[in-house]
Amino acid sequence: MAKSSRICASWIVRRRKSKTLRTDMLDIQLLRTNIDAVAGRLATRGFTLDSATFQTLENERKTLQTQTQDLQARRNSLSKQVGMLKGKGEDASAVMAEVAALKDELEANEKRLGELLKELEAFVATIPNLPQENVPVGKSEADNVEIKRWGTPRTFDFPAKDHVDLGEGLGQLDFATAAKIAGARFSLMKGPLARLHRALAQFMLDVHTTEHGYTEVYVPYLVNSDSMYGTGQLPKFEADLFKILREDADPLYLIPTAEVPVTNIVRDEIVAQGALPLKFVSHTPCFRSEAGSYGKDTRGMIRQHQFDKVELVQIVAAEQSTEAHEALTRHAETILEKLELPYRRVALCTGDMGFSSAKTYDLEVWLPAQNTYREISSCSNFESFQARRMQARCRNEKNKPELVHTLNGSGLAVGRTLVAILENNQNADSSITIPAALRPYMGGVEKIGA
RNA sequence: GGAAGCGUGGCAGAGUGGUUGAAUGCACCGGUCUUGAAAACCGGCGUUGGUUUACGCCAACCGUGAGUUCGAAUCUCACCGCUUCCGCCA
Known part of the structure; x- marks a missing residue:
């Protein structure tokens, strides 16, 4: 048989080796056995599952696959006979003719089956993750549910400035020069402000490694397309990525978040029993x-082409992920609390969650100049959605491979944290008070620009 | 930039056209032995899919893709990745 027409029934496994077809996806077994329940839960996030189309494709697949495998089985057994006959020095031409007669039908079946599997995969690829039962049902941001608030927004007895006026006033934040060097949506920091930015990242890393049990990892900032597929940035969000084309090799992509390289640590791996959870x-x-x-957030550091982030990633056994999600979110909140920044936790509703997420909490920090809470962290539980595509597995009690659950959250976005400190800690003379927790990282400096 | 080599199961590593899904070792699981453990010995042990009430049976998978053949891990071609040596270099 020609390899060109060989069809592998285990298309989900093959998919991980095929660059063009990988996508986030649900367990197809769930669709086969429970499509009505799945459709019902997906409806809560505004996704209409076309059950009829799926059933049609599935039915055809099933009969065609059975037929094809029967033909393959006959071809295999006849070919073995040829081998035995020739081994004994006997005439095999009759059997060979019989195999030849199968060929056309077999190849036609294999071709059609291949097409069908691609159609099915394309269909499944458009289906988002199932929300957890306790995710609030809603259509948009407006339906998100506030879970808690921490801290009290300060009242100012002078007109509060925004971080742009504050930073530029100090002569330590310079968007004009950044634009000259690179273009719009880049920033340039100098002196104490640049140090504060660095201090924030160091502080966050230290808290998470020494108090929350995470292992610090240094990772590539350019990654291949397999990794981007692994965490779901490709194929849907290529437009949001910076892509590096190379002449003699596949392209590389600049990471949009450390989630990509860090989560991909376990791609195509089977983690040993007892090694979980992995906390990076x-x-x-x-x-x-x-x-x-x-046009969105064009002013200031809120939305940039380049920004720093301290990212938390956990790889856990399936039954641990709900608990891990709460813990991870608390780890991110701890940073805000140590920095004495008022924030709230919001549970994203079904309609506002990302494609791959089963549940997401956003943490929003208070920004006085905008008189509102703005996102500074997003903590998601993807359950097995990413792991299925990445083939990230662990060994269970029976020593059998089983998909892991993946989670991540910002802990925190460094640039936005800097913005929050500038705006919340500004003084009447436009100086900035450094939060006590950061002073050890600032050489004891208590105030910038006084 | 130049040259060479290599991609096989959880890992290491055999296998160059025919009952090979793949020797062997390690790891792992069960058992014997032991006060217990280790060692030794015995047995088991890939993944995915299809089918079956079930035992089971069947298909596919040896980097990816294409080709030769009745039949491919094995032969041919392309691509991707990795390693080593030389050059350059933070």
């Missing part, structure tokens, strides 16, 4: 082309 923290720059966001 990584400080990296993040690069986003933010296509489609023109």
Whole structure:
């Protein structure tokens, strides 16, 4: 049989080796056995599952696959006979003719089956993750549910400035020069402000490694397309990525978040029993082309092409992920509390969650100049959604491979944390008070620009 | 930039056209032995899918893709990745 027409029934496994077809996806067994329940839960996030189309494709697949495998089985057994006959020096031409007669039908079946599997996969690829039962049902941001508030927004007895006026006033934040060097949506920091930025990242890393049990990892900032597929940035969000084309090799992509390299640590791996949970923290720059966001947050450091982030990633056994999600979110909140920044935790509703997420909490920090809470961290539980595509597994009690659950959250976005400190800790003379927790990282400095 | 080599199961590593899904070792699981453990010995042990009430049976998978053949881990071609040596270099 020609390899060109060979069809592998285990298409989900093959998919991980095929660059063009990988996508986030649900367990197809769930669709086969429970499609009505799945459709019902997906409806809560505004996704209409076309059950009829799926059933049609599935039925055809089933009969065609059975037929094809029968033909393959006959071909295999006849070919073995040829081998035995020839081994004994007997005439095999009759059997060979019989195999030849199968050929056309077999190849036609294999071709059609291959097409069908691609159609099915394309269909499944458009289906988002199932929300957890306790995710609030809603259509948009407006339906998100505030879970808690911490801290009290300060009242100012002078007109509060925003971080741009404060930073530029100090002569330590310079968007004009950044624009000259690179273009819009980049920033340049100098002196104490640059140090404060660095101090924040160091502080966050230290808290997570020494108090929360994370292992610090240093990772590549350029990654291959397999990794981008692994965590779901590709194929859907290529427009948001910076892509590096190379002449003699496949392209590389600048990471939009450390989630990509860090979560991909376990791609195509089977983690040993007892090795879970894996808890990683990584400080990296993040690069986003933010296509489609023109006009949003054009002022200041809120939305940049390049920003730093300290990212928390956990790889856990399936039954641990709900608990791990709460813990990870608390780890991110701890940073805000140590920095004495008022924030709230919001549970994203079904309609506002990302494609891959089963449940997401956003942490929003108070920004006085905007008189509102702004996102500074997003903590998600992807359950097995990413792991299925990445083939990230662990060995269970029976020593059998089983998909892991993956989670991540910002702990925190460094640039936005800097913004929050500038705005919340400004004084009447436009100086900035350094939070006590950061002073050890600032050589004891208590105030910038006094 | 130049040259060479290599991609096989959880890992290491055999296998160059025919009952090979793949020797062997390690790891792992069960058992014997032991006060217990280790060692030794015995047995088991890939993944995914299809089918079956079930035992089971069947298909596919040896980097990816294409080709030769009745039949491919094995032969041919392309691509990708990795390693080593030389050059350059933070």
